[in-house]
Amino acid sequence: MRLSTSILFLILLCAFLPQTASSKDWRGIVPLKSTRAEVEKRFGKPDERGGYDLKDERVSFNYGEGPCRGIYLTLGEDNCKCLADDDAVMSISVEPTGTRKISDLKLDMKKFKRTAITPFPQTFEYDNPEEGIVYTVDEEKNEIQDITYYPSVADCKDLIAKRAPQTRNSWRGLVPLHSGRKDVEALLGSPTRDSTFLVAYETDTQSVLAKYSNGNCDTSGAEWDVPKDTLIELVVNPNPSFLLKELRLESSRYERSEIFPFPEIDQPPRVWNYTDKNNGVRIRTQTSGSGSEELVVSITYFPAQRDAKLRCR
Numbered sequence: 001m002r003l004s005t006s007i008l009f010l011i012l013l014c015a016f017l018p019q020t021a022s023s024k025d026w027r028g029i030v031p032l033k034s035t036r037a038e039v040e041k042r043f044g045k046p047d048e049r050g051g052y053d054l055k056d057e058r059v060s061f062n063y064g065e066g067p068c069r070g071i072y073l074t075l076g077e078d079n080c081k082c083l084a085d086d087d088a089v090m091s092i093s094v095e096p097t098g099t100r101k102i103s104d105l106k107l108d109m110k111k112f113k114r115t116a117i118t119p120f121p122q123t124f125e126y127d128n129p130e131e132g133i134v135y136t137v138d139e140e141k142n143e144i145q146d147i148t149y150y151p152s153v154a155d156c157k158d159l160i161a162k163r164a165p166q167t168r169n170s171w172r173g174l175v176p177l178h179s180g181r182k183d184v185e186a187l188l189g190s191p192t193r194d195s196t197f198l199v200a201y202e203t204d205t206q207s208v209l210a211k212y213s214n215g216n217c218d219t220s221g222a223e224w225d226v227p228k229d230t231l232i233e234l235v236v237n238p239n240p241s242f243l244l245k246e247l248r249l250e251s252s253r254y255e256r257s258e259i260f261p262f263p264e265i266d267q268p269p270r271v272w273n274y275t276d277k278n279n280g281v282r283i284r285t286q287t288s289g290s291g292s293e294e295l296v297v298s299i300t301y302f303p304a305q306r307d308a309k310l311r312c313r
Contacts, residue, residue, distance in 0.1 A: 023132040023152040026059075026092045031132055032080060032151040032159060036063050036087040051093075058095040064088040072299070074168045075281060077250035080156040083163040092149040100144040102126075102137045129153050169280035169301040171234055176280060176303045177310055181229040184210050207237040217312040224303065225310050234301040244285050244294040249274065254283070280304035 023031045029039060039061055043052050051060035068082035081090065112126040112135075122140040127133075132152035136145045151159075167175055172187060184201070185191070188208060193200040201208040211233040217225045224232060254274040261268035272294065274283040280302045285294035303310070 021130045021152055021154055023155045024149055026094060026147075026149050029061075029089060029092060031089050031091055031149050032084060032155050034089045035085070036061070036089070039089065053097075056096060056098045058097055060093045061089055062091040062093070064090050071172055072247060074165050074170060075283065075299070076248040078160045078164045079248075080151050080159055083159050090151070094147040094149070096144055096147075101142050102135060102144050103142055107135075167304075168276065169304050171236055171299070171301050174231060174234060174301075176231050176233055176301055177224060177226055177307050179231045180227075181210075181212055181231070184231060184234075205239055207239060209235040209237075222312050225312055232303070236299045236301070238296060238299070241295040241297055244274075244283070244296050247283070247296070249283075253279065259284075278305045280307075 023033070027042075028034075029042075043054075043059075046052060046060070049060075051058055064081060064084040064086060066086035073082065084090065107126070109126070111130060112128045115125045115127065117123045117125060117136070122138055123145070124137055124139055126135045126137060130152060132150045132155070134148045134150070136147075137143065138145055169176060173179075174184060174187065181199075184199075188201040188203060191199045192202050197212045197214050199210045199212065201210065210231060213222065213224055213226050213228055213230040213232050215222050215228045219228075224230070226232075253276045255277070257273050257275070259271040259273060261271065269286040271284065271286045274285070275281070282300040282302065283296060284298045284300070286297050287294055
């Protein structure tokens with residue numbers, strides 16, 4: 001029994017397409033909505049192979065593992081897997097043990113995307129993301145080899161709308177204008193360099209630079225109407241750097257701009273900023289030499305637009 005790479009990708013990153021249909025169910029079990037407890041109430045515990053032998057088919061379930069964790073998770077595109085409940089049914093794989101003809105289902109093939117499966121010349125996937133179902137078919141024999149049920153685009157979109165994080169400019173719980181010096185140092189310990197309101201910290205995997213307020217708007221030079229020692233900005237330099245594509249950014253949120261180096265630098269790297277002004281995030285990347293892959297060199301968390309009311313006039 002096989003869960004293809006394309007189906008895993010659809011579970012992880014449901015694209016926002018204009019479909020409105022809910023996920024297709026299998027015997028009343030619906031991906032993203034049903035749970036392990038419901039499955040085991042109906043079918044009992046799985047066998048030693050992790051599935052169930054039922055009449056004319058072999059069935060297995062893939063379950064959610066609870067909210068995804070990661071310090072940079074809020075920067076990327078929201079996905080069903082990361083927002084689903086622990087033990088939610090994420091996909092159902094059904095392998096017929098008898099012959100099932102795809103033609104007997106009388107499907108509207110205009111709703112399905114047909115993809116060849118290599119290296120099997122007569123085997124194709126028919127995928128319908130509107131209903132969250134894909135058939136693996138041996139076209140020469142007109143036989144269904146496997147059926148996979150997964151969350152529909154509409155159900156993913158609905159879950160994201162309900163559970164997507166509202167605070168994007170948060171790093172390990174620290175949020176500009178809402179966290180203070182005590183919060184930072186409770187997490188990161190004593191600073192390695194302290195210039196009063198611009199303070200550096202080191203962890204095993206990051207260099208962190210924190211900028212603090214010197215007081216509210218009554219204070220000379222103040223930018224924000226917040227108490228002294230409130231976190232204003234946080235710059236995180238990951239060590240080692242990692243590829244930008246690992247963040248899976250939602251392109252509609254970020255504006256990309258290139259930073260041009262000083263002309264006296266010989267063979268400088270190319271540097272870009274990806275800025276989400278609304279949510280208060282800036283990601284800086286660079287490439288060097290002949291490489292085309294962008295590496296994340298810093299992430300800056302600054303006040304989001306929702307806090308604009310706190311800016312000094």
